[in-house]
Amino acid sequence: MSVCVPEVFIVELRGRVSKPHILLADDHPHILSNLCRLADTVGEVVGAVADGRAAVDSSLRLHPDVVVLDIMMPEVGGLEATRFLRRDLPECKIIICSMYTHSELIAEAFAAGAVGFVRKQSAHSDLVPAIRTALAGERFVSPLLKHNTASTQKNGDSG
16 A cells, blocks of 8 residues: 655555555655655555655665655755765665756766656656666656756766
8 A cells, every 4th residue: 555645754564565665755745746646656655755854764764666856855955865865775766856957957966876867847757667767777867858968978977
């Protein structure tokens, strides 16, 4: 059973199921609720939190397979949370989901350790493929952003 609520809420599950465990973090309740519904189609949502500090703390406790982070959140931002999680949970796949999509930010997210970058406005079509791609060990960038990352990679910052 997955639990998706737009407030800080953590569900600990006993007994691992075959579905990947996913933790979501966004400070906008409506968006968090939508992300939960999307993620629930591809995995088991084990937590939905409203700030970066809660994302890090919950991840350290729950050990999700995938963490989806907004960039701009209270307490700890998504990039800083990504750095903490890469250091402390290196097997965890991190996907950034943001409305801010300039090439420098995308490059910084990958340099921090994210394996996916989803344009928040395209989450309805891109989040599930991003999770599947991350779990397969590959990078994902929302198709509408590929031109942003291509110019960054040409400049030598494949990060």
